[in-house]
Amino acid sequence: MSAPWHHHQVSSSTNSSSGIPGPVDRAFQHALYADTDTALDTGASLLAADPAADAELGRRGEEFVATAWRRGWQPADVVRLVRRDLDDVHVRLLSALIRSQTPNDRPRGPRWRAQLDDLPTEAAPRTDRFSHATAVLELYRLLLRLPALEPLDEQAEAPTGRPRPESRMLTRIRALLAKAEATGFPQEAEALSAKAQELMARHSIDDALLDAQAPSHDVPGACRIGVEPPYEQAKAVLLDAVATVNHCRAVWNEPFGFSTVVGFEADLEVVELLYTSLLVQAQTAMTKAEAAQRAGGRKRTKTFRQSFLAAYAHSVGTRLRAAAETPVSDDLLPVLASREVAVTDRLDRMFPQTTTTRLRGISDEAGWVEGAEAADRAQVAHRRPLG
Template identity: 60%
Template sequence: MGPGGLGVEGWGGGRWGTCHAEGVKDIVDRACEAALYAQDDAALDTGASLLAADPARWSGAAAELVARGETYVRQAWERGWRPADVLRLVRRDLDERHARITADLIAAEARGYARLPERWTDAEVWWKQDGRYGDQLAQREKADRFTLATAVLEVFRLLIRLPSIEPVGPLPGDPADLGEHAHIEPRMLGRIRALLAKAEATTYPEEAEALSAKAQELMARHTVDEALLTAGGGGPARTPGACRIGVEPPYEEAKAVLLDAVATANRCRAVWNSGFFFSTVVGFESDLEAVELLYTSLLVQGTAAMTRAEAAQRSGGRKRTKTFRQSFLLAYASRLGHRLAETAEHAASETPAHLPALVARDVAVTSRAEEMFPRTTTTRLRGATDHAGWEDGTAAADRAHMAGRRHPLPG
């Protein structure tokens, strides 16, 4: 059988006979039937009790649950989900123990493939064999069989109820994932990461500005070089791809605005899914890498700046408020959107001969985004009601701007 399949030996080194094996499978069948298709906790308790009642059958039941879990996560992939999306939802609706179990199931399903798609998972199978997973899981979680069986069934409930969403890439084992992807050159990627790490670590706004601006300059330069190489026939023809980036509470609206600004500046398109806490970003592979790096860094810088601004507010006698933080991050995201757009225009205007190649790249990305999302809606953001938060957020964005030019935008 396949990597996640169960032979008699997988349930305990061959000591269970065929009849016993069938008995374990029947127990798991009845537990899943009882627990997965009902809403109430009583049904969940019934299913968990069936799985945990007999210590002698726990190893076999746990191994069968791993196999069931592999099936359920594969069904999630076929409905458009990716490992990071599922884990994000599990953490939102359940807790970290459930997330660890989900990561185990993802790792178990992934071990059957020689190659995984871009940005898939780094989870690994840590248990010796599926027949020992139940006991080793109990040791890791320091929990009893009933608690663990309940957690696994809760994960299953979530997995089987996932709706279909827009796919953003090939599935594991898909022949379409055999082509090479154009990434940012490793040496340049290392320089960009180092610059952004220093920008996040420094407490001097001017230094953070200079470091972030240099990182954006390297990203823009790579985009131009790649566009010219493709347009001149010096490289293989490539098509835009897509990835998902988490946009999680609190203040997810402001974060979505910031991500959209970063994506647009790097010749990508972002579509926010507020219900599932992510944005889908469409673009060429190296640009997607740039968006992930820059968005993460600017979010870290903005959060740190907000913390410092709050401290200053408190020292002046004002209590920290949610409206201050919401207004701060909205202003930060809005201001950076203007500055990043200015940066993109400035970079393009420096090399007018390269504009046709860049325009062709933009057209391809827009076409791909419209193909993936033929119907989108606009969202009315909650207003920024705290004047001090808006002013401080605007100032923080000015300090963190990516433009090569140093003058501030008009108010």
């Protein structure tokens, strides 16, 4: 579900002595509200001819960034879109703008701060003034047209004020999954992933119990996880399966390349870790399957890869659902049930209308068979009884 592209008016400034629009406004009037190359060239020429306009141009860029935040976007969302639709130079320009705007921004939560830390640090290469102005205007065109998204409303601090005790456990989980992805020995990978899955399950249960004992309960949050081409449908299916088995819900926004995952913070962190790990395993398995197909004299195609990943997502989802069917103690059932209700309520408020999408382009039988077999080999261990 997504909103169409929109145009938004920007504030303007004029030459204070004459009342005539300044070079930045005249460049914007030409370049930002038309899609033609001629309009872009005209705007870039105006800026290139006036070095004194650079400071104003930067300030206006920070305004575009602040407007994007007010419309529900987060740094990683905009970077992802700019990287997809424009070039690396635009990503670097955007990163510099975000950093310049941050001191004037309101306090944000830990996910936001982590996204700022992940911004590219390399400055955009400074070429001639015309080329630089063109890139800036192309970036501003995109920022100007960002539609409103569902706000995530991340808390700057945990609502209970209690420290999050799972940080060390998450570090261990990350390390285990990294080793499982890197090893060339299936048995070692299985053992490492089994331990990681065990810690994930305990991590979620411990968080639920702590919340039940807290004077002020946590509430479900939300995050966005990139689901990008190629084969984004299959990836969205995989993420949905990972989210569901970990007590979260996912809604895919195909036009902007992400899914919004709703759940409690401990579970959101697990979903990101497991989804990323399974994607790595899927890519490795697909590469090996393609090599085997080529060795057999059969040329593999995009349809093979699409079918492979679709089957992988389907089969992993089945295994994850089976792994989730684990009995828990009677005293924990009401806690988990209330959290599930809270997650569903948050999802319904954020997304009152959703649609179901069927996978398209699944036509390669060999790809499907190989993907299903790869999923059976994926390191997704059954959870131990928690009761």
